[in-house]
Amino acid sequence: MCGRFVLCSPTRTIIEEFRVDKTTLEYIPSYNIAPTQNIVIVKTDGTRILTQCKWGFIPSWAKDPSISHSMINARAETIADKPAFRDAFKNQRCLVVADGFYEWKKGKTKTPVYIRLKSGKPFGFAGLYSIWTSPEGDEIRTCTIITTESNEIVSSLHDRMPAIISRENYDLWLDPASFDREKLLSLLKPYDSSEMEWHTVSKKVNSPSYNEPDNIKPIEN
16 A cells, blocks of 8 residues: 655656646645645646645545545556546546655564665656535545555565556556556556665654654664
8 A cells, every 4th residue: 555655856856757847836845745635746638737636535426525534545456447436547647746655564563664766766656636526616636546566675565555657658647538448557567676675764754743854764773
């Protein structure tokens, strides 16, 4: 699964890495992003847009927005058919921008680790977004992060990991005018473990309220 992650790259770096055409935000870097918080996504309507969503998917037909608490993640194996996600899978795909994510190593106590690309560059989790309208007429944009089976580097920590879209497949994943179910599903595979690394970090990360740069600093085991 993916329950906590990091985005701290400068806006300019994100714009360049994701070839963003326009942006609607100036985001605040976060070293401990948790569900219900705003997350940064890239979507397209013909041009690539950098914007924000609330983390926790609310289907457009939902009556109760609290459903979002159980929809921070969507399984790659079921998104094409599950009623909550199948429409968004067809035409509301996005990339959730991240620099890395946390998992917890099992032992006598759980030890947090930080997982990132060896390149140090920001990357995109496969995501789906939704626009939900409240009874008062307010529009709320929400998002879920798609998960898949873990690769070799993550499997010792958890059997699931966020699906990371390779840079060369951004266009295919984002294009709402193109829907090839099997081709899109084939992108939601474990990311190449040779391009990833992880290190142990402070247990201060365990508290979502602790949001400081030292969260991602390596510590001795």
